[in-house]
Amino acid sequence: MEPSPILTDTKVHSLLKEAYEKRVNDLEASIRLAEEALRISKELEDKSCIGQSLTQLSLFHMIIGDFELSINIAKEAIELFEVVDDEKGIADAKYTIAGAFYKTDDYNLGLTYLVDCLKTYKKLNDHHNQARVEKSMGTIYEYFGDTDSAIKAYESAIESGKKADDLNLQSNAFNPLSGIYLNRGKIKAAMDLIEKSIQYKKETEDTRGLAFSLYGRGKVYTVTKEYDKAEADFLESEKIHEEMGEKLGLAMCWHKRGALYLKMGELDKAEETLVNALQYSNKNRIILIKFKANLLLHEIAKKRGNYELALKYLQQYINEKESVINDRTAKVIESYDVINEMQRLEQDARAQKEKADLIEKKKIELDSFFYRISHDLKGPITSLMSLNYVAKLEVQDETALRFIDDYEKQANRLNNILDGLLNLTKMSFNEDSKQEIDFEKIIYDCISSYKFLTNYDLVEFRIDVVSNIQFEAEWALINTVMQNLIENGIKYARIEENKPYIAITVKDHGSKVTITTTDNGIGMDQETVDKIFTMFFRVNRTIEGTGLGLHILKRAIERLNGEVDVDSELGKGTTFRITLPK
Missing domain, CATH: 3.30.565.10 (Histidine kinase-like ATPase, C-terminal domain)
Known part of the structure; x- marks a missing residue:
């Protein structure tokens, strides 16, 4: 006798609901449940259920860092959702693809997919998924160095989380917001918010989320020089990330723990931890941690008087940083264009002049953002070039001089890029008379x-x-x-x-x-x-x-x-x- 389609559909949805709930503390169980749901859906030949099962599998593989597999599964789900005209299903799958992109090194594509998702979730009044997308967009804004936009995105995610009556969604945004407060010197506000996040994570038994909250508190303890507490939080966070298979979180912890040991003067432990972070980031394309780890390893080698090794790490840092500046600057422009387009579409009912004014305003804001970034970077680059000149006068070793020459070429290239960006943005602000x-x-x-x-x-x-x-x-x-x-x-x-x-x-x-x-x-x-x-x-x-x-x-x-x-x-x-x- 054939299984009842209604009963089977109910079973699929029940399995997927359980799989989603378990993602916070048992991803292996989540994957098993989603695979079982997929098996049943295929027996039923139900395209919608197959798509939903694939989407959840894609999400779980994205979380543990199987990014290529995650993207391929999500694309398969989108094809099915397009056949059955499931708008929300398409958005859910795109959200996972966005996560896979921005957790590696393709922030532009990540943001493009997120903007697409947000339009759908707003249309459907889906506050739960709005909160997830807004938090992810805040993370990308931080990668771009646009902390004002990041704060707005995180605050919006918190409000959406409240509307969805979900403490986890709110606390997910607490973590990075606490980090921004910390960077701005608001230490008490940062600690209050991260403690609240830890409380929410424990109440909801979100083990994976707790790891990120502990990591955030470890950063605060580092600034307040409570080094033992900071180390304990980083180690506990790492343990959870390893158990959960969270690759980005693990690399972040290693980097911050290495920085902590450097502050404490424990150079051997700092070097070992940062080498782990560098190797792991190279393997998993986590580019931000790659160049940050190289810079700290340069500091360690310099403290030990090993200037040849210090120059090697500095050269690797410069190469990675230059790549990030070039790629990220181009991608920021593309990504903000996507956001401008979304805002334009949302206001189609308004007069054409209003729309043109809005786009022009965003363009000016973007030019202002690039001008500030380029201008702020000129000082450090000029200092680096001056230090390079001094180094060439002092250093006699031929190998070291070769590294210094390479360093000089890259510093000059960065300087030329910044000059170009400054000339570009000045066009929007100079009001030269004709x-x-x-x-x-x-x-x-x-x-x-x-x-x-x-x-x-x-x-x-x-x-x-x-x-x-x-x-x-x-x-x-x-x-x-x-x-x-x-x-x-x-x-x-x-x-x-x-x-x-x-x-x-x-x-x-x-x-x-x-x-x-x-x-x-x-x-x-x-x-x-x-x-x-x-x-x-x-x-x-x-x-x-x-x-x-x-x-x-x-x-x-x-x-x-x-x-x-x-x-x-x-x-x-x-x-x-x-x-x-x-």
Whole structure:
């Protein structure tokens, strides 16, 4: 006799409910229950139940760090939910994918999926899942260094948790919020909140969540110099994370415990703990802990007088940090664009002008955020470059000097990236008054400023500027456009060509001015041309650059309400045509 579909459906839902509840203290049991639910669902050939079972399996595998498996299972669930038109099911599966991304190193994709989920959960008035998503979004904001947005997200998660009448959801947001308070010097507020979180976790018997709460209290004890208590909390947290298979949490604990031992002056214990953190993070793609561990290992080696090893760790830190700065900065921009789009869609009923104003406001906020970050980083980078200069005067060992040279190259590259970002954001804040533009003078001044470039003496400049052009604009923007065009022409010249040249013409067409630059340099294929204005995209990685120049050029032209077209052929050369309205 066939099993009753109603009875079987009820059994599946009962198994999944039990599996979800057990996730806080027995993930192995959760996985077994979800697999049993999946088996029954497949016997029934019930696509909805199969999808729900897969989604929970994906969630549990994400929690224990099987990220690739988790994503594949979730994608399979989404395909089924799309067939049965289950909007919430799709959101649940996407939430798991988001977790897998942001717990490794792809914050942008993580945030993109979370924004998608949040729209669905808000539409369905699902406060439980809203709280989960908002807490995760707060975590990503913290990765970006945007603590103000992180606080708003955590506070919103707490309110959603209250509406869902769920202490666990509230305490999940208490933990990171306590950390922000601690970083801002609000030690009592941080301790009060983390103690409340521990209390809630014990009341609800959320063992896995308790580990994160203990970790948070350990950080507070470290700041208050109650080192024995801090060590006890970190060790207990690690024990739980190991039992639960929580990889990110374990790496975080090792890093903080290593930092604790360093504060205590116990260098051997600090080194052993941080090496574990570094190896584990390398294995599991936990990039934030990777470069943080390298920096602390550098400090340890320096304290021991092992400067060659210190330089090695510092070099690894710089390489990782540079990667994070480049990737994260680009991803922050993409991610905030996603949020702006969500806000725009939510306000479709409003007038078009209101929507445009909102997007512009967010753009200004984002530019302000990047300006602050770039400006704040300039000081430390300048200090590092100064220290490098001093080190080269003092150090005699050839191996150490080689590391110092590598370090200098990376510091200069970071400095160039920051200069580019500052130039980019200044466009949004500078209110230069318009003035009459002398194109010929700007062009020759720009050419003269690049005499230091390797190919400069080999390039012929052919200048043709129509006289008496009546054109007013912000001088800095026109100068930025010409600088980037000329610099690229020199850098990408084909030096094996008998006569490498850059031809620059400026013409007056009555209502508009056109600027054309043509060269016989290395050129590009069409696929490359389509990407050249993307931030951090570099045409040729063997040629020094930051990948910001053409992005800045495009922003300047947009501010001038102009347009730019590019024609290029690989091995033949490139032509830029810029049209600027008067």
